[in-house]
Amino acid sequence: MPMIYVDGQEIEVVQGENILEACLNAGLDLPYFCWHPAMGSIGSCRQCAVVQYQNNEDTRGRIVMGCMTPVSEGARFSLKAENATEFREAVVESLMLNHPHDCPVCAEGGECHLQDMTVMVGHRDRRYTGKKNTYRNQYLGPLIHHEMNRCIACYRCERYYRDYAGGKDLGAQASHDHLYFGRHEEGILESEFSGNLVEVCPTGVFTDKPFLKQYSRKWDLQSAPSICQGCAVGCNIAPGERYGKVKRVHNRYNNEVNGYFICDRGRFGSGYLNSDLRLDYAGIKNPDGSFFAVHQQQALDTAAGWMSGKKVAAIGSPRASVEANYLLRELVGAQNFAAGFSDLDAGLMSSIAAILQATKAQNPSIKQMESADAVLVLGEDVTNTAPRVALALRQSVRNKAFELAEQMGLPAWQDAAVRNLAQDQRSPMIIVSALDTRLDDVASSCVSLAPDDIAAFGYAVAAALAGEQTDNPRADATAEILKAAKNPLIVSGSSMAHQGVINSAAAVADALDQTTSMLSFCVPECNSLGLALMVADGSGSSLSDLAKRASKLDVLIILENDVYRRGDKSEIDQLLSSGAKVITLDMFENSTLDQSDLVMAAASYAESQGTLVSSEGRAQRFYPVHSPAAERLPSWQWLLRLACATGHKKLSKLAHFDEIVAACSQSNPLFAGLVDVAPLNSFRDRGSKIPRQTHRYSGRTAMNSGVSVHEPQQPKDDESPLSYSMEGLNRDQPSSLMPFVWSPGWNSNQSLQKFQAEVDGPLKGGPSGVRLISSTQQGAGVSPQIHKVILKPHQWHLVPMQQIHGSDELSAHTDEIAELAGRGFIAIGQKVAEKLSVSEGDGLLVKQGEVECSLEVRILSRVAKNCIGYSVGFPEAQGLTAGSLVSLEADKKWQRSGPEMIASDKAVFEQVIGGGGASNV
Amino acid sequence: MLSELRTLWEVLKHTFTKAETVQYPEEMPYLAPRYRGRIVLTRDPDGEERCVACNLCAAVCPVDCIALQKDTREDGTWYPEFFRINFSRCIMCGMCEEACPTYAIQLTPDFEMCEYDRQNMVYEKEHLLINGVGKYPDYNFYRVSGMKTASKDKGEALNEARPIDTKSLLP
């Protein structure tokens, strides 16, 4: 490895990196703005100036940009040379010429990279006496707040939003010192990843709008390492709490999973945690159907009384932790436990779990997916089913560009040069789907096929790979592309609700027969795979089995599951109203809860701990951010206490979370790795627990004094190595215990580099999470079964469309997400729309047997023959089932919703318009 | 030995000096305006609450006895939804006043804050907010800040040029 000299100090560097990276790796503080580890350098801000010397004799040197200068053996630099420090201070001074006097009312304050860099370069006094430039702000939707005056023109937002995330509606406008970063006109940002602007922008131009409504400074937030519950990708997050409310969610770096970015569902979809509709107390149903609140112990005693010596069955949940599901399954016995999937999902999940353990390909992490040089997507709209994976797929198509750059000897971090070189050349991505997908714009080819035909296409590709003759030239071409690739990636999943699609993806992966090929499945919920692994031995029951047995049951326990979302209404009604006592643990009111006899108020993910298994098979631990409010209890504690109250032989011996994890890992060889997911409760770093609060956490002696001046003790956390305190060190501990990032002089999220072992590399605390499953590489051995649906005239094939906003049960309770989700819809092609003489925004009656739904029309650009899409999980579309055949007719009584405007933002919007608006300045 | 004798002598001498103690409360000592006593929240010259809920005072407070929550007015300006000082903890160090970027929080020469019940030492915003500018008569933060408010448009703050027309090609 080459050696360079920085201020006389010898530093070992990595060949090919730049001076900025080398300095940061060496722990030196070199200011920067425009460089971003995930996006490389463009050298636009001039902040990272250093002096480079020709040789030992050269005393004057010349100023170069650290982020644009590659390291070379023996090169000499200085950060401290006077001309370098003066230059850097001058850059900040000039950035400050137009900077508004806003810090006290800026949501970036206290975690502002511009503040940090200003202090770092030592700029203090304003010398310029001229007038400051000002700009009008734009309305950018309910998620992002815009305050353009604060911009320093580093171009990070544009490079992230357009180049990295593939957004089209935000960019740089105007020129010289009139630069403006915004949309062409006011409106909601289209990208599903817009929230990352908050963290990418080094200033307060783009800030988190929901957070701003209930704002607290970063130093006042109590945070804990957590896992996003929005989907099965398992992004690492750091929610921040104050005054009992979860105020915002920030990205938590995990270089194998989400890296620096999460999706908008993950960032903004936790607002439901603070909803008034959350349950605070356990309740027992009155004869009139209302509930009366009871103490925890009373609820437990009642439940135990009902259960003793009786026939008890239970329904688990793919959105509850492994531990809670495990306890419930042990409590009632495996044969009385239904996983809580819909019958269809149960089948799909068990085959996915089986395929992942047998496929000849590997099940990749997101980081590995980014290295794919050819991608085949079978039936998934990845942006809506596994959003963060879609962002990785967007990066994977750039491997062509990196390959070209390597041939030219260009380092990958030379971002502008690499993009210029490649222009529109991308690595191949073939998307086979029934309807439009949000990745179509970077795909090399899109094939529109009905679900059955997608499966057939997959099998044809597999056949072509195996050297067989097919009569499908597109499948042949796809096979050629995959064969030519070094790291081909197949992405499929359960969102089509189609077994054939999943099997065909496995068939392609097997036919490729390479250890470097990858196969990834998008699965629906945060712990779908964990639950599928738990019931992989086939011992469990299914929802419909339970419904059939319902009349023979005495008690039914339901864990965090609205079963009405999982089966058809009549079946669930039969299950819940057959006379068995229904005990439900949940945090939100829902239809299942209304049908229960006893309700236990469950704590949210921000109030409890547990392990989730992501679609990658990675088990990850989430920790409570704050202790449960009111009389809520984490589900695992409810169940453990219930087990004790009923005198369960095995479970009543367990007392602590770690013991449950140990018992669970012994119960199932697939869960053997669970004990290594995170350190034990007894873990101490330099003698103390890891603090959830920053060392500058304020208001300790005043926050509760409104209630009583006698200060309560801080809540105790007896179950995890984290404490509700500011005492202790947040440095170099195992990565799964990193609650927030901060380092002296680095208050913003850029302090992350102090936690990384190397720039853009793993954390100093090692990897986080444990992969539970690895493939035996024997091959999944699926056999092609193609059946063809015969459609009658005027019948359409109903294809489920997952939506990032609205399809997920919990995040849809967040106001901003509900606003973005809009009404449930039916998506049709232009031709069908003409035939039915409807246009976008009109209503259509969708008839599926008895079920009839009135849904808003959306027109798609790419639709497979005879297919129509519908918004899954939306209340308006309840009752529709994937894959069924429906008829359509225009809805005469339909009321079109107004112009595309969100009610609660209307006032703000009109104000902006009234004030001139950006479009008419 | 010598020093002990000296000490005795000094003590003896003080027997004849004039007492410093005053007959409080009949006799009030002089307290300069910058004396650090009971804290108030002031208003700007336009009569609006000065505090913008930036949390700097709370952060700098060595005994952590200030707690507040930011809220937003209709025009987008910030203000504290609640603002609480636990005077039973406050050490009257004046750090909050020094940290405050808006001159909102100020210490006054009133030190007479005895209470029988410690709970009464907890002051909420309604107890802290006075109808005046305190020691700094002229300053109004929002006239300087770049934020648009109900009474000032973009470009109307101190030292600001009018908003840029991003569609113009002129230099």
Ligand code: SF4
């Ligand atoms: S962007 Fe940073 S420096 Fe600018 S006003 Fe906001 S906090 Fe202050």
Ligand code: SF4
């Ligand atoms: S808006 Fe933020 S990210 Fe974009 S150029 Fe300005 S300072 Fe940079």
Ligand code: SF4
């Ligand atoms: S991709 Fe899934 S896990 Fe990741 S942030 Fe989005 S919703 Fe959460």
Ligand code: SF4
């Ligand atoms: S420092 Fe001043 S403006 Fe900021 S919160 Fe305290 S009193 Fe209010």
Ligand code: FES
């Ligand atoms: S970070 Fe190097 S020029 Fe911007």
